[in-house]
Amino acid sequence: xxxxxxxxxxxxxxxxxxxxxxxxxxxxxxxxxxxxxxxxxxxxxxxxxxxxxxxxxxxxxxxxxxxxxxxxxxxxxxxxxxxxxxxxxxxxxxxxxxxxxxxxxxxxxxxxxxxxxxxxxxxxxxxxxxxxxxxxxxxxxxxxxxxxxxxxxxxxxxxxxxxxxxxxxxxxxxxxxxxxxxxxxxxxxxxxxxxxxx
Amino acid sequence: xxxxxxxxxxxxxxxxxxxxxxxxxxxxxxxxxxxxxxxxxxxxxxxxxxxxxxxxxxxxxxxxxxxxxxxxxxxxxxxxxxxxxxxxxxxxxxxxxxxxxxxxxxxxxxxxxxxxxxxxxxxxxxxxxxxxxxxxxxxxxxxxxxxxxxxxxxxxxxxxxxxxxxxxxxxxxxxxxxxxxxxxxxxxxxxxxxxxxx
DNA sequence: CTTCTGACTGACTAGTCAGTCAGCTAGGTA
DNA sequence: TACCTAGCTGACTGACTAGTCAGTCAGAAG
Numbered sequence: 001x002x003x004x005x006x007x008x009x010x011x012x013x014x015x016x017x018x019x020x021x022x023x024x025x026x027x028x029x030x031x032x033x034x035x036x037x038x039x040x041x042x043x044x045x046x047x048x049x050x051x052x053x054x055x056x057x058x059x060x061x062x063x064x065x066x067x068x069x070x071x072x073x074x075x076x077x078x079x080x081x082x083x084x085x086x087x088x089x090x091x092x093x094x095x096x097x098x099x100x101x102x103x104x105x106x107x108x109x110x111x112x113x114x115x116x117x118x119x120x121x122x123x124x125x126x127x128x129x130x131x132x133x134x135x136x137x138x139x140x141x142x143x144x145x146x147x148x149x150x151x152x153x154x155x156x157x158x159x160x161x162x163x164x165x166x167x168x169x170x171x172x173x174x175x176x177x178x179x180x181x182x183x184x185x186x187x188x189x190x191x192x193x194x195x196x197x198x
Numbered sequence: 199x200x201x202x203x204x205x206x207x208x209x210x211x212x213x214x215x216x217x218x219x220x221x222x223x224x225x226x227x228x229x230x231x232x233x234x235x236x237x238x239x240x241x242x243x244x245x246x247x248x249x250x251x252x253x254x255x256x257x258x259x260x261x262x263x264x265x266x267x268x269x270x271x272x273x274x275x276x277x278x279x280x281x282x283x284x285x286x287x288x289x290x291x292x293x294x295x296x297x298x299x300x301x302x303x304x305x306x307x308x309x310x311x312x313x314x315x316x317x318x319x320x321x322x323x324x325x326x327x328x329x330x331x332x333x334x335x336x337x338x339x340x341x342x343x344x345x346x347x348x349x350x351x352x353x354x355x356x357x358x359x360x361x362x363x364x365x366x367x368x369x370x371x372x373x374x375x376x377x378x379x380x381x382x383x384x385x386x387x388x389x390x391x392x393x394x395x396x
Numbered sequence: 397c398t399t400c401t402g403a404c405t406g407a408c409t410a411g412t413c414a415g416t417c418a419g420c421t422a423g424g425t426a
Numbered sequence: 427t428a429c430c431t432a433g434c435t436g437a438c439t440g441a442c443t444a445g446t447c448a449g450t451c452a453g454a455a456g
Binding site for chain 2: 099123
Binding site: 410 | 433438440441444
């Protein structure tokens with residue numbers, strides 16, 4: 001926090017969450033961080049650099065927060081459920097993280113440099129899901145005929161889709177949470193008994 | 199096509215597909231349409247108006263194209279499958295339509311006026327899916343214990359999520375198509391026999 | 397004390413962009 | 427003939443913005 005560069009990155013994240021990535025202005029960030037706009041260029045060469053580093057900063061922070069949130073849940077299926085609920089933005093606390101991620105995602109459509117970064121984060125989070133499903137299978141919580149790779153990718157997609165719906169106000173947090181819990185049951189062939197939203 | 203206003207709207211859609219909604223410049227649209235930028239302001243009060251009307255134009259056009267594409271498929275389940283594949287951008291021809299829709303969607307996060315429009319289109323497309331699922335049930339293709347509303351919303355979410363993955367290059371067309379076909383089977387309780395991607 | 401350096405700023409510049417406006421032109425009307 | 431109007435444009439403007447730069451200041455080093 002004492003670190004100016006980090007302060008600027010966090011201010012940048014707040015501005016993105018408020019105005020969107022394209023709506024980000026150096027002047028707005030400077031005001032938000034309480035520094036001069038020249039200082040932004042002292043730490044970051046260009047606006048694009050600032051944006052990219054802010055995305056990466058947010059990504060790392062969100063990962064850590066999510067890891068911590070699931071750390072002491074005993075079963076793999078419980079950790080999986082909690083993780084997916086977090087990433088869907090169904091958890092209000094993580095809304096800004098999720099919004100940042102969506103902004104990063106869509107910016108990457110038009111910016112190949114960002115796309116690289118997005119592909120890496122994406123792969124990491126899909127692997128995390130797949131790892132949890134594999135653990136769950138070892139714990140006997142996953143039906144044998146489930147194709148884990150398919151289930152993983154579909155679950156990731158459902159979570160992304162519902163997360164977007166929450167963000168745009170097309171669905172509520174609670175509805176999304178219910179549907180995700182249902183999707184986990186569906187994809188992993190769980191016969192409607194394991195349940196613990198907390 | 200002879201209609202200048204429509205020509206401008208189509209040019210606008212092409213520019214959005216290339217540069218994104220925020221990257222849209224009046225000058226670029228003018229050049230794309232082969233008219234002066236002043237003419238844009240003759241037909242549309244502001245840039246925001248042009249953007250919004252372009253989104254609505256694209257939406258209507260895409261709907262019509264999709265309706266036509268599924269019109270002569272005999273079974274409801276077949277129409278559903280084709281429709282979802284189209285909307286997922288799994289069909290390369292519809293990629294620009296899908297990109298436009300994603301741009302509209304994400305722009306609506308920061309623009310309440312657009313949000314209204316997005317909610318309406320969203321509702322319409324969810325209803326279309328639900329209608330097809332209900333028809334499929336009448337045709338005996340849907341397991342009895344399926345909750346149609348849940349299945350609808352989850353399918354919509356999977357399609358949105360996979361569509362985004364295709365757009366950002368995280369997944370291929372073919373993989374997304376496979377996963378969607380699988381998701382339909384999963385959600386509707388189809389025991390792995392009905393299949394016809396065409 | 398002096399000198400040096402890293403952090404930082406205010407004022408500026410060059411460029412971009414949405415939107416305006418006076419006026420041109422072709423075709424219709426009186 | 428003269429007049430009107432819809433469609434259209436080139437030239438312009440004012441607001442805004444990323445990035446630059448000369449210079450300030452506190453504190454460390456010698």
